[in-house]
């Protein structure tokens with residue numbers, strides 16, 4: 001049986017400390033049995049980061065129902081739900097990718113999230129990156145590490161612009177709807193593990209049966225942006241049935257084809273311009289550039 005004290009000790013061992021901003025991705029069942037359940041896990045994290053720290057968890061709803069920030073449960077498991085339902089938690093108003101946060105920067109991270117794309121500049125996790133936050137994985141892998149979507153925004157990959165129609169309630173309780181950008185597939189994100197291990201960017205330990213990993217948001221984003229620089233499809237998964245990644249690859253290919261078309265057009269335009277210059281000069285309309293002055297100034 002894992003206790004709150006075991007969890008605190010494990011988190012300190014891998015470098016979580018007072019004042020940290022930390023995004024937690026979690027599988028409660030990965031620990032085996034926890035004395036006190038999700039509540040004990042959240043208490044342990046908050047005890048380690050202290051009042052100066054800030055805990056952020058995804059409380060995504062994916063637009064599956066009308067988003068009501070006060071009521072809609074997250075679809076992310078027991079630990080985010082424990083955070084979301086605490087009286088001192090704040091939740092962002094983003095209708096598909098809200099987060100809940102507790103701590104000194106909770107208001108900063110949650111405010112204005114609904115005004116931007118889920119992971120764009122101004123979003124909760126983009127601000128976590130700017131605040132030098134850490135990513136804590138409790139029995140999870142990079143496939144749930146949403147900060148990697150921030151990297152996709154920074155790298156401006158061609159497959160960002162997919163959207164879905166969502167309904168939500170405003171803080172005043174009015175019904176509203178809009179089109180919201182839909183982030184890509186994350187099933188291929190474990191491809192970053194090797195680069196992060198090579199960079200010695202991950203600290204890990206076992207707490208009960210859970211493999212627990214801590215890393216800086218910056219290290220993860222840097223690794224992802226570096227990968228995307230060389231391969232825009234580098235974070236897409238290789239599951240043959242993944243329609244999202246198939247669509248993303250088509251968008252990358254279309255952007256590439258567009259770029260090539262533009263280059264070909266530019267090349268053709270440049271050739272046409274040169275052809276006109278040559279024609280003009282050969283017909284004597286301009287300086288006789290193609291006549292070689294060989295010093296023979298005979299009347300002919």
Ligand SMILES: [Zn+2]
Pocket residue numbers: 185186187188236237238239242244245246
């Ligand atoms: Zn996929």
